[in-house]
Amino acid sequence: MAKIRDRTEDFKDVVRQTALSLGYNESKMAAILSSFIIHKPLQRTSFTKAALKTLESIRTLEQFIMQHRKDYVDVHRTTEQERDSIEHEVTVFIKACKDQIDILKNSISGEEAKSRGWLGIRDDHSNADTIAHKHGVVLILSERLHSVTAQFDQLRAIRFQDAINRRIPRKKMKRVSSSNATEIPKSINSELREPDEPQPEPLRVQxxxxxxETRALQVELSSLLDAVQETETQMVEMSALNHLMSTHILQQAQQIELLYEQVRIHFVVCIFGYLYI
Structure with a gap:
């Protein structure tokens, strides 16, 4: 049986001689060999850069919410104007992140339209996989933004509930103060009257x-005040519920749209594979 001979060194010598004959010097050969060992980092696409930028914006938004959480919830730390300012900044942040996600979705739609043939069917499996991957990236970013906005919605609900709780005790205190106010004039009048002084009958009737009439007016004013305060409380609750409802509807619409795109991509890929089979 013949022995196995290692020809690696002979192969290296042949490669070196061939490279020298083609005009390569030792420095160029060393650079080529090093490139085989240490690969250059791949150039990121514009979509990847935009997706990473969007993810960084969402992280910045989350850090901002966590940083100003106590200032937004605690009524003793900040004023209403400062809390409104925090809410405005968060809203601007969310809108900017949503716009970035919409830009990514539009870029995917444009790339998807270019990759279709004259029958509306893609002619490249690798491109279809890339588009599906990009849809997944957009879905992940949307879910991440949804989780961050859900955290702020919880803080907003706490703020509105605290505002409602502050109005309810004030209503009770006003009731007590009004009842005390009705009792004070009676006591004053009773003290001013002499104990044994007889009053004429017409004056007593009057x-x-x-x-x-005074008691009737007080009861009517008290009922009107209660109705106004109850309406104010209901308006605050309705405002909070409307905001939460609009946020959830927007998020559900985005998720439904992404799911529809994924199903459509999968359906087209299946048709394309069936035609080629």
Missing amino acids: QQLLDD
């Missing part, structure tokens, strides 16, 4: 009528 005083009784005035007292009845």
Whole structure:
């Protein structure tokens, strides 16, 4: 049986001689060999750069919410204007992130339209996989933005609930103060009257009528005040619920649209594979 001979060194010598004959010097050969060992980093596409930028914006938004969480929830730390300013900045952040995600979606749609043939069917499996991967990236970014906005929605719900709780005790205090105010004039009038002084009958009847009218007006004003405060509380609750509802509807619409795109891509790929089979 013949012995196995290692011809690696002979191969290297042949490669070196061939390279020298083609005009390569030792430095060029060393650079080529090093490029085989240490690969250059791949150039990132514009989509990848935009996706990473969007992810960084979402992380910045999350850090901003966590940093100003106590200032937004605690009424003793900041004023209403400062909390409104925080909410405005968060809203601007969310809108900017959503616009970036929409730009990514539009770029995918444009690339998808270019990759279709004259029958509307893609002619490249690798391009279809790339587009599906990009749709997945957009879906991940949308879910990440949804989780961050859900955190802020919880803080907003706490703020609105605290505002409602502050209005309810104030209503009770006003009721107590109004009842005390009705009792004070009666006590003053009773003290000013002499204990044994007889009152004429017409004056006593007139005083009784005035007292009845005063009590009726107080009851009516108290009921009107309660109705106004109850309406104000309901308006605050409706505002909070409308905002939460609009946020959830927008997020559900985005998820439905992404799912529709993924199903459509999968369907077209299946048709393309069936035609080629």
